[in-house]
Amino acid sequence: MSHFVSTIWKNKLAFESHINDHIIFIDSNGEDSDHIGPNPKPLMLSSLAGCSGMDVMSLLPKMRVSVSSFRMDIQAELTTEHPKIYSHIHLDYFFEGENPKVDKILKAVRLSQERYCGVSEMIRRVCPLTYSVYVNGKLVLEKEISKREEKS
Secondary structure (H helix, E strand, C coil), X not given: CCCCEEEEEEECCEEEXXXXXXXXXXXXXXXXXXXXXXXXXXXXXXXXXXXXXXXXXXXXXXXXCXXXXXXXXXXXXXXXXXCCCEEEEEEEEEEECCCCCHHHHHHHHHHHHHHHCHHHHHHHCCCCEEEEEEECCEXXXXXXXXXXXXXX
């Protein structure tokens, strides 16, 4: 399996990226920008949230867990020197629900982060990644994910 993305310069620092049947706009957040889309680094964080979130929300029903709401917030620290890269990324998972099965929610998040989420794995190879899980407003887990050894 492979992925193909075609990205076309529109004007100034704006680009139009074609991904399958979808189009997204990418732009700078500088003064010269028309601000027609997010800039690339936060878009990468959105991909991380989408990847892990899809894992979690596909696993929970299989574990007979329902939640009334689910949100992820990501905070990432940039280095000060060029090229500016993320020096640390932290994910917060927020779940709400009546009588939640906390152990199964934690298992779904762990499986996403340690087995299924390819975006998380790619990021972990270059940047420390931590996460916290909150259920009904209560912190139930804080964890650092270690870098997995590359397979030869």
